[in-house]
Amino acid sequence: MADLTTNFAGIKSPNPFWLASAPPTNMGSMIERAFDAGWGGAVWKTLGEPITNVSSRLAGLDQGPTRLIGLNNIELITDRPLEVNLREMADCKRRYPNHAVIASLMVESKKEAWQEITKRTQDTGCDGFELNFGCPHGMSERGMGAAMGQVPEYTCMVTEWVKEVAEIPVIVKLTPNVTNIVPPGRAAQNGGADAVSLINTINSVMGVDIDTLVPYPNVNGMAAHGGYCGTAVKPIALNMVSELARDAEFNIPISGIGGINTWRDAVEFMLLGAGSVQVCTAVMHYGYRIVEDMIDGLNNYLDSKGIAAVGDIVGKSVNRVTDWGNLDLNYVVKAHVNEEKCVQCNLCYVACEDGAHQSFEFVESNGKRYPRVIEAECVGCNLCYLVCPSPGAITMERRDDGSNPETWRERTSGQ
Template identity: 55%
Template sequence: MKAPTRQLDVDLAIEFAGIRSPNPFWLASAPPTDKAYNVERAFAAGWGGVVWKTLGEDPPAVNVSSRYSAHFGHNRDVLGFNNIELITDRPLETNLREISEVKQRWPDRALIVSLMVPCVEESWRAILPRVEATGADGIELNLGCPHGMPERGMGAAVGQNPDLIEQVTRWCKTHSRLPVIVKLTPNITDIRAASRAAKLGGADAVSLINTVNSITSVDLDRMIARPIVGHQSTHGGYCGAAVKPIALNMVAEIARDPQSAGLPICGIGGISSWQDAAEFVALGAGAVQVCTAAMLHGFRIVEELQDGLARWMVSKGYRRLADVTGRAVDNTTDWKHLDMNFQTIAHIDQQQCIQCGRCYIACEDTSHQSIAKLAEEDGTRRYEIIEAACVGCNLCQITCPVEGCISMVPQSTGKPFMSWDEDPRNPFRELA
């Protein structure tokens, strides 16, 4: 199948941490990458790479039933997805054989193997040569699984400890020639500590985020959280569209951290459209991984991802993904460095306004009482911004159901740039 992007004057091919891929869209380590059948269907659909579902030592993990739950929006749209599934429950030898066969049949695709074994050097020393022998392009260290297998000292137990991250990464760099991507957990106070540790250990790249600790809902009749296993439940790993803001922030934190400078980043978390992917790239990602969207909509969504990203790049004059990577990083800063003299005021386009009153209610009840509710002669309503009271908080724009009806208009204050460190209202500005 020919990708539609080939008709456009843009090149989506990437080289990430020394790994070549025909496009930046990889399937994340998860059920969609658990076996050769799935992976080959994904490659046939156009995915540039996959991260094979996490391998571990034999005997393989044993999973429970059921395993998934979801956080739903209106019309049962899946906002977030929760799982309590463990790493692969198939024998190691079976996985290794299939990885080798798939790589031979699809040599142009990136094939990364996710690994999670006990935090003992000998366990890593034993499995790494076997993975390397498959012809795989790289390994991803699963240091963030938030549930299950604590008796083996794996997953988040390692990913929440920078010393262990550095140690395991160094073991893998010592005992393997493959590029090492360290997958980071979001269940940590400061993601930069984890990325710095990975870099100190010699990591070729990091990928993030892994799933977020979560309980999506409770069955109020049975009084059991979901997913339900018999008469009990447990917390799981949260992913899908709802975690995208968390993931974007953590990617940006690493990208703009001087101590992690130059460390390639693979973005993961809630990517379901080309716009999502472009946002991750703009904040520093050189490749992206997708899971939940593929599970909900199938492998062929990659056609739309590629086509949409390529058309946007053409419209902006970008030829390669590297031209986009990190472009928003320099414009991302700490709050104290923002311009205290910048001001915007909301404006309502009366031609688009449907007089629903949602902006008025939100502002009147919970914000700054800066929207006037006016009665027209014909009995209809009209809403107007009280400019003197508007602080430019954006709440009215967010609550408005008509896209583009409310805009935030920058105001000329005649004042120069002034950060909080410089602001005379800051009682600690001299210390800053």
């Protein structure tokens, strides 16, 4: 059994799996049930001036019969009175002293407002704060959420306000709705943040009902853009996490969020620099119980790799991410069809003909017709390998001798 205990910027939890601030952390009883199911921490649904929500609020992206590869929402922060949330938070923390209870905060952009809610909330005994500078819908129209996170100066300023009165760690939650995640990340750090978390949800319109002509989710015949999350956003989140993790000027912990469904997803986030991970959509789809396999799978993975503690994998792939200009131009792979595993779906053939470099031909062999790679034409793009449904039928094989690596930077530096 590997050691899964986590100390994230001073916030301790029995494992790195936290619930993100969202409907699954709406109130104390929900979070307590989540802790009972195995979650190591929870970021409370954002506290602030209670709002009024609309109905309906969610829309999904399906892939064929697979439901919800993406989800978007136009729900706002908590609609519950602050004192109720604070009372439940104090109770929860008392009952679960070893779990991480983190308070997400969002108020209007006034120093007094931020400092007052910070002080009131930390009286509950919670373990840390998460400043919601990311909510992309509704709240941003009121000058909050993403309206903060999209302007580094504001991010820095509000973080400073909170840090002046906070006695517990402060995490700044970043919005992905920016061109470059590094300036907001650095701004949070400059404001004194103890850590950042990312990504919040992405601006999105989920689709249009082609019968009623109303986009989703329909609120009495109208729709508004919402925050996109779930499996489909994971690659965007991984990029932003790794961009911050490899930034030389950025050196505070990162809590990874975005499309985490399984322990595998969590491991990937951690390898790219996340010290903890936060999950929402997968729980909204399947319930708190998914954490059981996240813990079990992570344990088995670490044991199988001979790694004693989960903290040891954090950031282990960060130095494997670089700029394109540092990649080796002389590294060559070519696709190869292994006929004994080929099922003759010919998807590699058509994908290469119409979507790549026309590097396939058909050959007759043992009375069957197989696709074969014309190596002279193959550029080693991976497309055929990616579309192949039969494991092992296409392999990408090294075709250079490895003796003369050369990057684009090196090639052009002498000019």
